[in-house]
Every structure is written in structure tokens, then in C-alpha cells.
Amino acid sequence: MVPKGAVIPGFEQLKKNKKLSKIWQFRHIYLFLLPAIIWFLVFAYYPMYGILIAFKDFKFNLGILGSPWAGFKYFEQFLNDSSFYDVLRNTLSISALKLIFGFPAPLILALMLNAVMHKRIKRVFQTISYLPHFVSWVVVVTLLQKILSPNVGLINDIRYQMGLDPIFFMGKPELFYPLVIISDIWKGVGWGSIIYLAALTNIDPHLYEAAEIDGAGRWSKLFKITLPCLTPTIGILLIFSLSGILNAGFDQIWLMQSPATLSVSEILDTYVLKTGLQQGQLAYSTAIGLFKSAISLLLIVAVNNISRRVSNVSLW
């Protein structure tokens, strides 16, 4: 009998060897990880040293490492920038709205699809709802512009035939957020529902059978079985969504933006592009980007901790 806490000589080594031999046993499978690891190293970790620009007075000829240090100058500049509060407010507003309306949408669609008994109809609806995911934002926004244009748009053509004045939908600040949210849901809802549909198939059918015997109705089963069983999936996806709360959706916003809606549509990502690549303030825009990443990291850590304590669901 080995006393509790006693160290067996060579035990750690044995454990390590066991792990290594297990890896060797499944070496073919591990090899498949290699492209992903290389991809991350090359495209995610290697470029990361570029964030040093945020702390430097970047000179083209001296490069990232050779440029002189500037300390937190550019972070201070951003915090004192007259656009700071507007940009932050817009980013948070759009992200929060996307979270409130966009996050539950795939779950609702998945539940609805799950309730469709006829397999072929279910597949047709699934396919239709997935398709917009594969259409690029350029196409989606162009379509929106074509449909909503005050001059040649379908909606305004109908209004014109009815003797009504045209409305510049894409140029009304009060309509900007609804259009952003609706188009975002339209594009992503089908794709987002895949994970929920997969999770739904994992729920043990015996639970439903038992509930039916006990006289549970459709809604009771939903709230007492389905949603509780989906909680881990919902939790993980919520953590992911919150970590990206400052990513309000660059492609979409950039394409939908116009002078008429700039007051509500300038977000951190579009501001980074404008100050960085259009005004040539590379260090300043990197500082803004880093600011965004740092806040996102804090958010994901905080949300992960809260989620672990509240629902036992966490990423780590």
C-alpha cells in the first residue's frame, strides 16, 4: 500500500511515456492536426508580433522591430480622440443588438426545424436557410441597395405606383440598425442552427417518451427537456458570441455605411481601416485594434468565469 501523497520513483516519467506512446499509437490522426497547427503559427501567431507597431513610431525603412518606441502615446490619443465615444457606442450598440436578436434566432429556427415531422420538407427548409450563408456580404448589400434604392428599388417602385414618396431606407440613421440586424439574421440563421440541430439529435428520446407517459405537452417538453439539454451548447456559443462583441461585423457595416448613416455606423473596425490604411496612421490604428482585442479578451475571461460558476459550462 502506497501512502497517499507519496511519490513513486519514476511515476511521472512513466505517465509521460504513456502519453507519448498513446500519441504515437494515434500518430496518423495527430498528423492531420499538422496543417491546422501550421496555419495558426503562420497566419495567427507569426503576424501577432505586428501589434508592436501600436507602441512604436512606425517607419517604413526601420520596420516593426527597428522603429523607435512611442510608449502608450497612441492609446492616449485614441482615448482623447473626439470620435472615441461615438465609435465605441456604435460598436457596442450594434454588437449588443446582434446578440439580443441574432443569438436566439438560430436556436429558434433549430427548434422549429426539429418540430417538422416530414423529413423532405425539413430538408428543403434547412437547405433554403443555409444558402444565404454562402452569399458574400458584397452581394447581400448590393441586393439590399437594389431592393431599397430610392431611385430604382423594388419597394420604392411599388410606393411610386401607389402615389407615395420614395424613402431612402439605407440613408436613414433610425433604420440602419434594423437593416443591419435583419440582414445579419437572414444571412446567418440557417448556418447557426446546424450546431443546435446536432445537439438536438443527441437528446435521449427516452426522456421524451417518459415525459409523454407522464402527460407532458409540447411546451412542457420544450422547457423541461429540450432547453435544459441544450444548455451546455447554448452556454458555449454564448461565450463565443460575447468574446466577439466588439466585432460588430466589418464587411457588412463597411458596405452599408454612407455619409447619411455615418453617425450611427462608424465602428471600431471601420475606424481602424480609415485611420490606418486611408490616413496612413498605422501605429494609431494598430493601437485601436489592440485596444479592441484587449477588451474582448477581458470579456471572454469574465464571461467564462461567470458561466462556470452559474451553469458549470465553460471553455476552460
Add this chain to the structure above:
Amino acid sequence: MRKNKRRSVLGMALIALLLFMTMTACTGTGGKEEAGTNEPGPKESGTEEIKPVTLTFLSAWNGGGAGFPQDQENNPVAGQIREKTGVTLKLESITTSEVEKLNTIFASGTVPDIVNAPFWSTTGGEGQVIKKAATEGQLLDLTPYLDKYPNVKRLVTTGIAKDFAEFDLNSPEFEGKTYLIPTETPDGTPESIHNWNYGLFARGDILKALNVKAEDIDTQEELYELLVKIRDGGFKDIGGKPVIPAGTMWNGWDYGQFLAGWTDYTISDYREVDGKLIHWTQSKDHEARLLYMRKLITEGLFDLEAFNNTSTTANEKLTTGKLAVFGAQPMLADLQKTLYKTNPEMQYELLGPMKNKSGNIRTQVEKPGRSGFPVLFLSADIKDPDAALRYIDYVNSEEGRLLAYFGIEGTHYTMENGIPQWIPDVKKQFDDNPDLKRDAGLNYLPGRFIGAFSSEVTWPTPEDQKTEWQKLEESFSARMPIQIIDKVSASYLAREWPKYQEYIDKTSSLNFDEEFKKAFFAASDEEALNMLHSVQEKFRAAGVEEMAEFVAQKAAERDDVGF
């Protein structure tokens, strides 16, 4: 057991091979390797050995690829240049913002061998980026090469406004080095300054229906009244849909034509108002300009999507007669192939010309030389700078210019009394289908490689050979003659202001025009004016008033300064 091992080894090998193939498939082996390389070529008898060289060329102009021939390397003009210089160009263009592209190539160290980009000043936009790149070692110093290439040397000294040459083209921060080669510059004579014919153009059939003479519309009030009549007149485009009374081309270019009444003949950032010098951002006129644009927008007289127009949507509106009035250049290259063929009655007429603040007609203002133009520069990493300069020098020689503008002698033109004349059949083909001219290689060189020259001055087209569109352009130019102001721009005096750099740093992220356009769409006039005053206040906070006082003092010390 052995069999299993062999299978395992084989499996591993296959997986490794698969991975290797996947990864190598992702690494491009495109033309980049060829760029800038040179190989020994055949030696022509009696001439210096010319090595074939392939160089990369970027036209950093949004939409600048429109003039590129379909076959970049084997069109007649490119073939002839290769024969003479050994150089083949791989052409690249952009469809995004110029300054964005420049920042990208400089920051990533991927500067093509030769670049042509806008250079309007060194205090903002593209010019500022190019200056930074030059002072930070990204551009090749051309000084040691200039004596070897006389045509290139002529380009850097001819047709450039004196003050612009001193402070921008040869910025003191360049420390006497030459980095930039101007193109599209005049030959040094006033006649060779190009008239861009900016103005307002109205659909002829609509003016006729309204019984309005185009030349009678020359004030802001008359313009407004005309637009109201158009809006209420129920006019249609070629598809039978209602017209838009007023609009622009892409990204709102050039809405300023609708505000011509508040312009004046200016060559600097400063204005004299009631005996005091002010910076242009502080002008009271902005209020009137803003309220006028708001009136057009809120009353349904101006295209709400004008500032979102892409080149495609703008062209669609233009070529379908959707815009009753547009502000820009006459756009004949697009219209002659489309609307003017299908609906000649809709041909646009020049309004006014509009009168400016002083009651004079609003026209293009120039100094004796040009201030701001496209420039060529070479990458500091170019492997064969002589090849690039040989190319530029050749196309700017007499022989090269003939080739660039008229093509191959005997095929496209013949020489008569020292003046090139198009071969009639070729001319007819090119006039009927301008794309054929482009594909012969006759469009991309004049604007991007040639300077200190005017084809119209050197080889004026005989009257009987002019197309109706050339005649139309000339009629516009005749009505809007260029104003020449032979003074030094007061803007340059500000650079001596001790706090100038501090001012530049504070205003670098301020975009007056963007804020101004935002205000067009504000909920009320009051809010719009507040937005305007807010951006004006930001410039004041950066010290713009103190700067204007400094400039006024400096200007008073000399008599050659113009505002």
C-alpha cells in the same frame, strides 16, 4: 506483423505526401518571381546589348485599369517598346482607394518596380504617404540617373508651378534628392495646360421641353428653380422611370459643381474676408453651402445615393439618362458609346457656366505650371532601375510619344509634313469603337508615363478630322477658359509657422469633407449647422486662426503671394 508495419509506413508516407502537396498547392508561384529579373538577350548589330527585362507597374488610380489593353504584353505598342528598350511591363491597377493601396504597399514592403500615383501635395492624402515613403527609404533616389536620361530629366523640371516644385515635388525634407517623376504636366506653355471642363450638364431634351436655355442658368437660385421644374415635370429616363433631377458620378464626384456660386479664383487654403485672412475651413460660406445642399436633398432634387454611387451604379444612371443634371466632367467617353447612340436627343448641355462669388464664371484655376499631378516613382528594391528609366525615357522621346499617341507608322498613321495623320480606316474603327484603340495599346501611356507635353499643341487635329465629341469638348473649353494666377500659394508660408507640425498632428484624423457630407443628412438644419460648427471648432482648437495670422504676416512681407 511485418505486413502491418509495412502498411503503416506506407500509410504515413501517403499522408505526408498529401500534406506536402496541400501545402505546396497554397504557395503561389506566379509572375512575381519573374518581375525585376533580367536575362541576357540577343545583341542587335551595332547597338548596345539590350537585355529583356520584365518589370511590374502599378497604376495606383481607382479604376486606372480601364485604359489597359486586353493583351498587355503583345499589343503593337508594347511590342515596339520592348524592341527598343527590352522592357516588358506587367500592369496592375486598383479599384479601391489610392491612399489605401499606397499605405498597404509601403507598410508591407511590396512596392512594385514602377508606380504611378496621385501627388496633389505633401500635406495630405496620397502625397503625404509618398513623401513619408521617400524619406523612409522606400523609393529610389533618381538623382544619379538623371543626366543619363534627358527625357526623364525634362519631366522633373518642366511644366511645374514654381512653388509646388520647391516645396512639394522637391520637398526640403528630400534633402536635394529626386524621387518623383511628374506625368500629365504641360510643356511649359499656357496653351498646353489641360482644361478638364468641370461643370454642370443638363439633359438637352428636358431643357427644350421646359423652354430653358442652358446658358441662362448661371446662379444658384436659377439652378434651384430649374431643378424644381424638372422634379415637377414628370420626365423619364430611357426605361420610362422618373429621372433624378440632380446627381453625380461615383462617391459624390463632383457635388461641388452644385455649389459653384460660393467658389472664387483661389490657389491656396486661405481666403481674404473683410480685410482678414482666414483658413478655408473657417469660411462663413460653408453655412450657405450646407443649407443649399440640404435644400436640394430634402426637397427631392438631389440623388440621395450620390455619395454611395459606385462607378457601376453611377454609369448606369448616366447612360440611361436617369440624371437630368449631373456635376462632373462631360463624361463623353462613356456617353458617346451609349446614351448618345440610342437617344441622341438627350445629349447633355453645359449649364451656364455658373457664376462664382465675384460674379465671374467659375473655371479652372492654374498657376503657369501645374500644381499637383500624377507621379512615377521606382521602388528602392528595384533590381534594374536602368531598365525602368530606359522605358520612361523612351516613351517620352519624340519617337516614343508618336508611338504612344498614334501607334505604328504605316499601320495606324502616316507622317505628312512632320505631322502624324491617322490612316482613315483605322481612325474610323477607333472612333466607332474606342476599345479597339485601347487594345492597340494607345490609351495607357499618355496619362501614366508621359509628361511635359501636350499632344493637342504639338499635333493639333485638323478641323475636318475632329470627331463631333472632340468639337463638343472644345466648345465647353471655349466657354470655360482657364484662369492663370502667377503667384506663390500662401499655403506654403504656413510651413514656416513654428507650430505647423503640431497643427498637422492634431488635424490628421479630421476630415472636413466627410463631416460636411454627414451634415447634409442631419435631422434638422440646426443639427446640421451644429455639426459644421463642431468640425470648424476642432480646426480652431488645433490653432488654425493663429496659423492664418502667421500666414498674413508673412504674406505682407512680399508681393508675390496669392490666396
